[in-house]
Amino acid sequence: MSDGPQVHGPRRAARRDRIAEPWGARTPYAAGQQWPVRVDTFLADDLTPDDVDRWVQTASILHSNGDAIDIAVKDGRVVGVRGRAVDRVNRGRVDVKDLYGWQANGSRDRLTRPLVREGGRLVETDWDTAMNRVVERAKELLATQGPSAIGFYTSGQLFAEEYYTLGVIAHGGIGTNHVDGNTRLCTATAAAALKESFGCDGQPGTYADLDHADVIALFGNNMAETQSVTWMRILDRLAGDDPPAIVCVDPRPTPVALAATVHLAPRPGTNVALMNGLLHELLRNDWVDRAYVDAHTVGVEELEACVADYPPDVVARICDVPEADLREAARLLGTAQRLTSTVLQGFYQAHQATAAAVQVNNVHLLRGMLGRPGCGVLQMNGQPSAENTRECGADGDLPGFRNWANPEHIEELARVWNVEPSDIPHYSPPTHAMQMMRYVENGSIRMMWVSATNPAVSLPELRRIRSVLSQESLFLVVQDLFLTETAQLADVVLPAATWGEKTGTFTNADRTVHLSEKAVEPPGEARSDLDIFIDFAARMELRGKDGTPLVHWHDAESAFEAWKECSRGRPCDYTGLTYERLRGGSGIQWPCDDEHPDGTERLYADGRFWAHPDVCEDYGRDLVTGAPYDATHYRAMNPDGRAVIRAARYLTPHEIPSEEYPxxxxxxxxxxxxxxxxxxxxxxxxxxxxxxxxxxxxxxxxxxxxxxxxxxxxxxxxxxxxxxxxxxxxxxxxxxxxxxxxxxxxxxxxxxxxxxxxxxxxxxxxxxxxxxxxxxxxxxxxxxxxxxxxxxxxxxxxxxxxxxxxxxxxxxxxxxxxxxxxxxxxxxx
Amino acid sequence: MKIGLALRELHRSEADLHHELLQIADRHRVDHEIYHVAQDLAAWSRDHLRRIAEQAERYGEHLDPDARGENGLVARLWDKSSELMGRSSEAELLMLRDLRGVYLKASGVFVDWELIAQAAQGVRDTELVDVAQSCMGETQRQTAWANGKLKESATQALVS
Structure with missing residues (x-):
């Protein structure tokens, strides 16, 4: 899929300590050329490739980049990894975590049998006993309180098939609104910002935009450490002819900051002021594609009025950055011929997260820089399959980017699931993770099923979280590989298979779908998350409206086929993909359907968006109060489905330094x-x-x-x-x-x-x-x-x-x- | 000319809303979004009070431009009750009641602003028209927030 001429240096092989040099050797290339291949191989125990019995196709599981990898198998165990040269995402490279992290699969302390709490202690048991406990409690709670008593808190590290199955069980079978993922901590703002600006989730850009850009701006994105392979791509551009200018916004001296043409290190909590200052300069200097703005957007007047109050001198004071640097950063953004921007946790996990991330989208809308080579926004995410929780309905969204507030979308989903529309809770937005914890705290959620995540370490204010998860009123089910901090608090612990021990697909931050195949057997009695969910659905006797099983698939491939049907006609259309097509070659970017049989590299070419009131995933929210807008409001504001330029004023963070905490x-x-x-x-x-x-x-x-x-x-x-x-x-x-x-x-x-x-x-x-x-x-x-x-x-x-x-x-x-x-x-x- | 009187009434209802928002923040500290956002929304009302007082001078009314603080004994008592209520499902019912209160008060303020905007147009006081329009927009967002929170919380509070 990647374009541009190829460059080949002489064939060279070298051994390198990748702990000391996480980004490896440079393979320089110039603007518009194809990123050269570099294949990284790591095998344990001094093995050589000749010793390997089989190579099994997969992709990286320890970040969101989606690097295609082959697992080396010898004597029925994993012995190493090798990057897949054929793949568009990594062209053979492997992130430092993936080079060595697979060794954890073989750890001696893997969970191999289910555990149940007896007399205050977790003791080993068999699957029937463990699952029956879960099912008995679920049925009892459904009978006494109803679906509002049950919540599911999942991950950004399972596969699409597993999320989809979980979403069907929870939303369509149990009928609870309490389904979210730890993706709330990593990718919720990316999704929210895309919905606000473009009416629908879906990454506009592609990693290949980095091959063409003349300016690359990284907003709160320490890409060198979060997506190290894509940072290698930028390093190779910087080492080649026509290197791009780099703009970095980060309070830390990250490798990105050190490589930057301009580095802005704002005071934490002031991102919106900073962005408004940059937008102020774009507008003041008329670095604006007026024809694009007029034809394809609504809301620019509101932005003009808002950012008028943020001239560089004011912003330099709020953010405590040099005014000259701010102006220079604005000039680079404003005069770029091909601008690619990336955004991550420095914006997403900060004060006014969505408002700040939306302003990056606004830079691209003002400049008309979307949907063309080198002109892309990459609202990144943190986890390997975060994108799938968003698509498949396991993270507080409904599957296929359907709009919970649009009755027609609910009817369509009900047809796909063979249930009544009223069976799918859609009276309010799905409950987010932090609210679920609050419901556990006040005792109204009484069973929570945590899969592949560790809230006892990852959620804020741990003393509170430990206390909430330890409450007598809560029946806690934890499904994981190890006895994590959270699992130690559980009533039932289910041992799960992991990457390399099960098959499924997952999708990276630039919409590339990869197949991940089973290479070895899971340890002991551990089972794949998909098998566990399917077993639960069967034991719960969840049925569609004609009495047939709600979950009518039995393995990964049949689950994928069910998910494809659910995605049909939606922006994230998977119907053109099959396991067979994903085998052997490169990953493929959705939408992939009859119209786009080879996938789609860039969204929003020609300024067309999924933002029409009948189509959009979300009617948007007030960026300050969070109040959802309704259909009437959205229809009046954006009747033709253009991109929406949303303005936001800077608010002082709620917790600011004091004498005691300076x-x-x-x-x-x-x-x-x-x-x-x-x-x-x-x-x-x-x-x-x-x-x-x-x-x-x-x-x-x-x-x-x-x-x-x-x-x-x-x-x-x-x-x-x-x-x-x-x-x-x-x-x-x-x-x-x-x-x-x-x-x-x-x-x-x-x-x-x-x-x-x-x-x-x-x-x-x-x-x-x-x-x-x-x-x-x-x-x-x-x-x-x-x-x-x-x-x-x-x-x-x-x-x-x-x-x-x-x-x-x-x-x-x-x-x-x-x-x-x-x-x-x-x-x- | 009764615009001064209407501004006085608006000032009273806006001050009341301001108080209500601070109170809901304080009562529901353990519902963190309510706690934080209600304080932000109270700041809007505080700003409105200043602007109302400024405008009222021209109509012969001397109104207090500063909102009353809420750091007194009552607030601290509420704070304690919030902690005590944190683990109780009754807290959710209390929250619905309080959000309903904000919704009604904000709706009242909105209507008062509408009256001012109508009158200001009648006397061609464009400055007051502008103030009313800008503040009304924020009052409407305060109402929408309370309404949104009510819808989001009602099901869990009432069925569990």
């Missing part, structure tokens, strides 16, 4: 770990690269609070405190950073602090963006103090990326020979 805390990731380290923490190379929590402090703040590299410090907010070793870095002054990966499963506390906390979410605030309902992890007031002087040993923070130390006295992060990866370049796919 700093601002932000949380985030490192390139070596994923989420709560359930997998990456069990891979030696990754765990050794980032073994324990640290706190990043700027040099001036370190001096002010008497802290040095390696000292033990306590970081506190009104919610609690954690202890971490200090990394003195070039982070913005006044800001502290904690990685959120470190919970308690590998500490004496098990699921809680013992006694000092280390999970960043002990500190985060229970607050969310009213429009997207995404929690705010990046704007808390915090304090820091010295607990104990270090002995001269630096903190364990990696030196290779955003947590790099000031000065050179810290030994560089290395993986040694155990982390050597074979990189082959110059190969043709």
């Amino acid at each position: 700093l601002q805390l932000i949380t985030g990731r490192t390139v070596y770990q994923f989420h709560t380290r359930t997998k990456t923490g069990r891979s030696r190379q990754l765990q050794d690269a980032a073994p324990e929590v640290w706190v990043e402090v700027s040099q001036p703040d370190a001096e002010r609070w008497g802290l040095a590299e390696g000292d033990l410090a306590e970081v506190s907010t009104p919610r609690g405190a954690v202890q971490a070793r200090v990394r003195v870095s070039r982070i913005r002054r006044g800001v502290l950073f904690l990685p959120f990966h470190y919970g308690y499963w590998d500490t004496p506390g098990g699921h809680e602090p013992a006694p000092a906390g280390r999970a960043a979410n002990e500190l985060t605030i229970t607050e969310w963006d009213p429009a997207s309902k995404q929690p705010i992890f990046k704007t808390a007031a915090a304090a820091i103090r010295l607990v104990a002087r270090g002995d001269g040993t630096p903190s364990a923070a990696p030196t290779t990326a955003a947590s790099a130390p000031v000065g050179t006295r810290v030994e560089a992060t290395r993986g040694g020979t155990a982390a050597e990866v074979l990189e082959t370049t110059g190969a043709t796919p």
